[in-house]
Amino acid sequence: MTRQESEQGRRRVLERAVYGPSSSPGNRKFVELFNSSPLRLEMGGSLSSVVVAYETWGSLNSDGSNAVLVLHALTGDSHAAGPAESGHPTPGWWNHQIGPGKAIDTDKYFVVCPNVLGGCQGTTGPSSNIPGTSRAYGSQFPEITIRDQVVVDLELSKALGIGRWTGIVGGSMGGMRALEMAIMAPKLVDRMLILAATAAASAEQIALCSIQIETIMSDPLFFEGDYYGHGDGLGPVVGMAIARKLAMYSYRSELEFQSRFGRKLQSGGDANGIGNFAIESYLENHAVKLNERFDPNSYVVLSKAMNTHDVARGRASLAEVLSSISVKTFIAGVDSDRLYPLWQQNQLAELIPTTELFTIIHSDFGHDAFLIEADQVAKFISRALA
Amino acid sequence: MTRQESEQGRRRVLERAVYGPSSSPGNRKFVELFNSSPLRLEMGGSLSSVVVAYETWGSLNSDGSNAVLVLHALTGDSHAAGPAESGHPTPGWWNHQIGPGKAIDTDKYFVVCPNVLGGCQGTTGPSSNIPGTSRAYGSQFPEITIRDQVVVDLELSKALGIGRWTGIVGGSMGGMRALEMAIMAPKLVDRMLILAATAAASAEQIALCSIQIETIMSDPLFFEGDYYGHGDGLGPVVGMAIARKLAMYSYRSELEFQSRFGRKLQSGGDANGIGNFAIESYLENHAVKLNERFDPNSYVVLSKAMNTHDVARGRASLAEVLSSISVKTFIAGVDSDRLYPLWQQNQLAELIPTTELFTIIHSDFGHDAFLIEADQVAKFISRALA
Numbered sequence: 001m002t003r004q005e006s007e008q009g010r011r012r013v014l015e016r017a018v019y020g021p022s023s024s025p026g027n028r029k030f031v032e033l034f035n036s037s038p039l040r041l042e043m044g045g046s047l048s049s050v051v052v053a054y055e056t057w058g059s060l061n062s063d064g065s066n067a068v069l070v071l072h073a074l075t076g077d078s079h080a081a082g083p084a085e086s087g088h089p090t091p092g093w094w095n096h097q098i099g100p101g102k103a104i105d106t107d108k109y110f111v112v113c114p115n116v117l118g119g120c121q122g123t124t125g126p127s128s129n130i131p132g133t134s135r136a137y138g139s140q141f142p143e144i145t146i147r148d149q150v151v152v153d154l155e156l157s158k159a160l161g162i163g164r165w166t167g168i169v170g171g172s173m174g175g176m177r178a179l180e181m182a183i184m185a186p187k188l189v190d191r192m193l194i195l196a197a198t199a200a201a202s203a204e205q206i207a208l209c210s211i212q213i214e215t216i217m218s219d220p221l222f223f224e225g226d227y228y229g230h231g232d233g234l235g236p237v238v239g240m241a242i243a244r245k246l247a248m249y250s251y252r253s254e255l256e257f258q259s260r261f262g263r264k265l266q267s268g269g270d271a272n273g274i275g276n277f278a279i280e281s282y283l284e285n286h287a288v289k290l291n292e293r294f295d296p297n298s299y300v301v302l303s304k305a306m307n308t309h310d311v312a313r314g315r316a317s318l319a320e321v322l323s324s325i326s327v328k329t330f331i332a333g334v335d336s337d338r339l340y341p342l343w344q345q346n347q348l349a350e351l352i353p354t355t356e357l358f359t360i361i362h363s364d365f366g367h368d369a370f371l372i373e374a375d376q377v378a379k380f381i382s383r384a385l386a
Numbered sequence: 387m388t389r390q391e392s393e394q395g396r397r398r399v400l401e402r403a404v405y406g407p408s409s410s411p412g413n414r415k416f417v418e419l420f421n422s423s424p425l426r427l428e429m430g431g432s433l434s435s436v437v438v439a440y441e442t443w444g445s446l447n448s449d450g451s452n453a454v455l456v457l458h459a460l461t462g463d464s465h466a467a468g469p470a471e472s473g474h475p476t477p478g479w480w481n482h483q484i485g486p487g488k489a490i491d492t493d494k495y496f497v498v499c500p501n502v503l504g505g506c507q508g509t510t511g512p513s514s515n516i517p518g519t520s521r522a523y524g525s526q527f528p529e530i531t532i533r534d535q536v537v538v539d540l541e542l543s544k545a546l547g548i549g550r551w552t553g554i555v556g557g558s559m560g561g562m563r564a565l566e567m568a569i570m571a572p573k574l575v576d577r578m579l580i581l582a583a584t585a586a587a588s589a590e591q592i593a594l595c596s597i598q599i600e601t602i603m604s605d606p607l608f609f610e611g612d613y614y615g616h617g618d619g620l621g622p623v624v625g626m627a628i629a630r631k632l633a634m635y636s637y638r639s640e641l642e643f644q645s646r647f648g649r650k651l652q653s654g655g656d657a658n659g660i661g662n663f664a665i666e667s668y669l670e671n672h673a674v675k676l677n678e679r680f681d682p683n684s685y686v687v688l689s690k691a692m693n694t695h696d697v698a699r700g701r702a703s704l705a706e707v708l709s710s711i712s713v714k715t716f717i718a719g720v721d722s723d724r725l726y727p728l729w730q731q732n733q734l735a736e737l738i739p740t741t742e743l744f745t746i747i748h749s750d751f752g753h754d755a756f757l758i759e760a761d762q763v764a765k766f767i768s769r770a771l772a
Contacts, residue, residue, distance in 0.1 A: 203643035203665040204635070210666050211631050218624045220606045238604045245597050246632065249590070254727065257589035263696060277693070279589040280596050307663070310649060338724075341640065 026085040028053045028078055028122055033155045043308075045142025049131045052156050053122020054078050054114035057098060058106035060162070067160075068104055068167045068385075069153070070094065070113040071174030073371075074247075074302055075294050077121035080113040081106075087121075089293065096374040103381035104169070112160065116177070117152045118144050118301040126297030127228065139225035141301060146173075146309045150180045157188060164188055167385055171195035171370040172340065173302065176309045179348075182327040183311060191328035191356075193384045195370040195377070196337055198344035199318055199351075200310035205339065208250050209303040212243035216296045225297055240296040241287035248286045253336040253366035322351035330384035332359040332377070334369040357384060412471040414439045414464055414508055419541045429694075431528025435517045438542050439508020440464050440500035443484060444492035446548070453546075454490055454553045454771070455539070456480065456499040457560030459757075460633075460688055461680050463507035466499040467492075473507075475679065482760040489767035490555070498546065502563070503538045504530050504687040512683030513614065525611030527687060532559075532695045536566045543574060550574055553771055557581035557756040558726065559688065562695045565734075568713040569697060577714040577742075579770045581756040581763070582723055584730035585704055585737075586696035591725065594636050595689040598629035602682045611683055626682040627673035634672045639722040639752035708737035716770035718745040718763070720755040743770060 031052050033039075038048040055078045060067060070080050072093065079088040081098035098104045104111055115123035118141075126141035157165070168189055170178035175197025182192045198205070219239030221227055227235035257279055266281035312318040329352045333345030342360065349358035359380045363369035370377060417438050419425075424434040441464045446453060456466050458479065465474040467484035484490045490497055501509035504527075512527035543551070554575055556564035561583025568578045584591070605625030607613055613621035643665060652667035698704040715738045719731030728746065735744035745766045749755035756763060 200649060202640070203647040203649070203663070204640045206649070206663050207631070207635050207643065207665050207669060210663070210669070211628060211635070214628055214631075215601060218628065219604075242597060242600055242604065245593070245600075249593050249597070254588070254590045254724075257593065261589040263586060263589070263592070277589070277592050277596070279593050283593060283596070338640075 026079070026087045027055045027082055028087070029055070030122060031156065031159050033152065033159060039148070039151065039155075041142050041148050042145045043143040045144075047124060047142065050117060050124045050152055050155075051122070051128070052114050052117075052124075052152060054112055054156065055080065055082070056113075057081055057111045058109050060110040060160075064161065064163055065166060066109050067162045067165050068109045068111045068169065069157075069165045069178075070098065070104070070111060071153075071168065071170030071177045072113065072116065073170075073172035073174050074306070075290060075299070076174070077119065078113045078115040078123075079121075081111070093371060097378060097381060103378040104385070109166070109385075112156075112162075114153065114156055116173070116302065117149045118298055118305060120295035120298040123152075125295065126225065126301055127295045136228040138228055138297060141225075141297065143304060144301060145305050146176045146180050147184065149177055149305065150184050153177065153181060154185055154188065164190060166190045167193060169193040169195075169381065170197065172197055172367065173306055176306065179311060180309075182325055182329070183321065186326050189327045191330065191384065193330045193332075193381060194345070194348065195332045195380075196334055196340045196345070196367055197348075198309070198340055199322060199348055200312060201307050202344070206307050208246065208339070209307050212246055213300050213303050215239040215242040215246070216300055219296075222296070225300075227296075236296045237291045240291055240294075240299060241284075243296075243299065244287040244290045245283040248283055250339040251367045253338065253364055255336065256364045256366065259364070319351055322348065323353060325352045326354060329355045330357045330359075330380070331355060332361055332370070332380045334361045334363050334365070334367060334373075336363055336365065337367045337369065339367040359383075412465070412473040413441045413468055414473070415441070416508060417542065417545050419538065419545060425534070425537065425541075427528050427534050428531045429529040431530075433510060433528065436503060436510045436538055436541075437508070437514070438500050438503075438510070438538060440498055440542065441466065441468070442499075443467055443497045444495050446496040446546075450547065450549055451552060452495050453548045453551050454495045454497045454555065455543075455551045455564075456484065456490070456497060457539075457554065457556030457563045458499065458502065459556075459558035459560050460692070461676060461685070462560070463505065464499045464501040464509075465507075467497070479757060483764060483767060489764035490771070495552070495771075498542075498548075500539065500542055502559070502688070503535045504684055504691065506681035506684040509538075511681065512611065512687055513681045522614040524614055524683060527611075527683065529690060530687060531691050532562045532566050533570065535563050535691065536570050539563065539567060540571055540574065550576060552576045553579060555579040555581075555767065556583065558583055558753065559692055562692065565697060566695075568711055568715070569707065572712050575713045577716065577770065579716045579718075579767060580731070580734065581718045581766075582720055582726045582731070582753055583734075584695070584726055585708060585734055586698060587693050588730070592693045594632065594725070595693050598632055599686050599689050601625040601628040601632070602686055605682075608682070611686075613682075622682050623677045626677055626680075626685065627670075629682075629685065630673040630676045631669040634669055636725040637753045639724065639750055641722065642750045642752065645750070705737055708734065709739060711738045712740060715741045716743045716745075716766070717741060718747055718756070718766045720747045720749050720751070720753060720759075722749055722751065723753045723755065725753040745769075 033050045035049045038046040080094045081092035100107045115121045168178045175194040178192045216239040219236030222236040223230045261279040264278040331349045333342045349355045361376045365372045419436045421435045424432040466480045467478035501507045504511045554564045561580040564578045602625040605622030608622040609616045647665040650664040697707045717735045719728045735741045747762045751758045
């Protein structure tokens with residue numbers, strides 16, 4: 001039983017797993033930045049040339065005053081809105097928020113969503129080729145921080161001719177970027193909307209990210225990060241699957257799991273052994289799906305960036321840094337979020353003097369509520385952009 | 387950096403890891419059960435001969451009315467009380483509860499604590515030799531349930547000449563055993579004390595156990611469970627380490643982690659990469675320590691037993707089964723326990739008609755409070771045994 005389960009599980013994951021960006025761009029545009037002078041990174045490395053994949057919706061008005069920057073979470077990408085298309089197997093992750101007449105109204109706003117530095121959906125990351133070679137960075141990809149990501153976002157702003165964003169909006173890791181951008185370039189930002197994020201990763205968030213990083217790095221197919229083209233070329237899909245399962249646990253709530261799954265068995269299962277409970281099947285499905293679209297090295301690089309996230313680092317005390325923020329601020333948290341608990345958004349709201357709104361989203365969906373609770377999130381965004 | 391961390395981590399764990407019982411018994415006694423007729427297991431397997439390691443404190447009185455059975459949690463063992471000794475590198479896990487004049491007063495009670503079936507500290511488990519051979523069970527060890535463990539506990543009771551326990555006491559997995567024993571053999575039990583346990587594993591508990599099982603089984607040194615003497619013989623210590631880290635997360639509370647560690651760096655660390663935050667060092671220490679004393683196969687077997695735990699299985703509805711309990715019942719839960727949350731102890735207290743006490747332990751230590759909050763737990767036990 002044990003042997004069979006273990007082998008079948010691995011084969012099943014391996015069979016389905018294909019990560020990395022599709023060669024077909026869909027709605028994506030690409031811009032190459034830092035090709036005249038390299039991007040110097042906070043932790044010491046550098047990148048000569050950074051390609052950024054981004055999507056836009058709506059049109060920039062003549063005085064450039066209607067631009068909204070949308071920043072995605074860990075495993076998100078530039079496809080915030082629009083239908084499933086080539087290279088994007090699912091509709092936009094905020095499809096219900098972005099569009100004509102929606103909260104982020106594309107009849108009114110010019111909306112930009114870039115894939116993050118270190119990601120794997122078109123923007124330079126560990127699975128990108130080292131410039132001038134046909135070899136992926138892999139283990140050679142430097143350590144990056146949220147602040148490095150913002151430096152790229154700022155360069156993108158310049159390239160797009162946007163002198164000021166009327167709004168920057170981000171949830172989870174996207175919220176960290178928005179917050180850092182408001183600190184690093186306050187003149188570029190009229191208002192920021194932060195959902196389910198934090199001023200600094202907590203001990204618990206570090207613990208959970210660290211365990212996930214370890215499951216990926218200890219997979220024997222990780223090859224120290226240089227798994228592209230090594231072995232079967234699929235990389236650490238088992239470690240990545242386990243990381244995703246733990247992440248899904250942290251993104252949802254106990255109440256949801258209990259009311260939705262309880263001790264239900266998946267079809268064909270019995271009460272013996274593992275792999276037979278509906279909750280296990282749910283986690284397995286999420287793991288398989290992520291392996292089909294996400295690069296484990298990107299997962300590691302971005303998880304590390306979230307762990308080092310701390311607006312206070314090298315500046316002043318956390319309270320002093322937040323108190324110095326001058327950008328109009330709108331904060332939302334989820335009452336059942338155990339990963340980015342309400343105290344973190346409360347801390348932002350209390351310490352940022354320009355906080356105009358602190359909304360609590362009521363939900364059983366935990367952290368993921370910022371992606372799921374369409375009506376409450378829309379109401380928050382609409383009020384903030386009004 | 388990545389390669390080095392990964393290799394160093396593995397080497398560090400491998401160097402220190404020695405699991406399995408010491409050959410030296412310390413205070414332990416051993417009894418062989420089921421040697422005339424095999425133990426038939428609930429899920430279909432069987433075991434011919436079960437050795438049980440147990441410890442006792444105090445003396446059985448002449449009418450056998452002063453026996454208390456203490457049942458340990460997942461990684462516990464028979465060494466509930468007493469100093470560190472050969473084979474037991476630390477003092478008893480409930481040393482502050484069991485002893486002369488303590489809540490479980492060994493001047494008054496004859497206290498017995500057996501190592502659980504499937505464990506690795508003297509009682510038959512996957513690391514034990516198959517009877518008549520010098521080969522460990524490994525992958526051949528059958529699937530067991532909490533009810534199978536109770537069948538062994540009942541046979542041990544007979545062997546010790548105990549016709550009735552004045553009290554059975556268990557926390558976490560030990561609480562599951564106590565509950566099942568009260569259902570399976572009500573005439574043998576005068577009262578049961580259950581701490582931080584549940585009537586049936588929840589979706590969330592299944593999820594967390596399942597992820598931990600998977601980290602162990604996907605370690606390439608697991609060898610399908612037959613790692614004894616294979617490769618370097620140390621088995622899946624990396625997978626086990628990750629499982630333990632996740633378990634420690636679930637055993638403690640966010641508040642404790644944040645106030646104790648926050649974003650502190652471990653000595654010599656900097657803010658770059660993994661392995662440098664104090665919370666990570668804390669988890670690593672726990673992982674290393676468990677690898678030094680616990681068998682990964684036992685961890686898998688016992689985790690599966692906890693996942694199948696459900697007093698309703700094959701009987702009636704959960705409410706009907708709990709309502710039929712006739713043993714005097716004393717329940718304690720911890721307000722910060724996220725693994726066995728209060729609603730589960732509340733469910734027990736509400737549905738068991740013979741509940742005499744429901745105590746909430748106030749603590750920041752989460753699930754582990756039943757091991758840590760000595761005074762509150764002592765008060766609960768004293769009231770229950772009075």
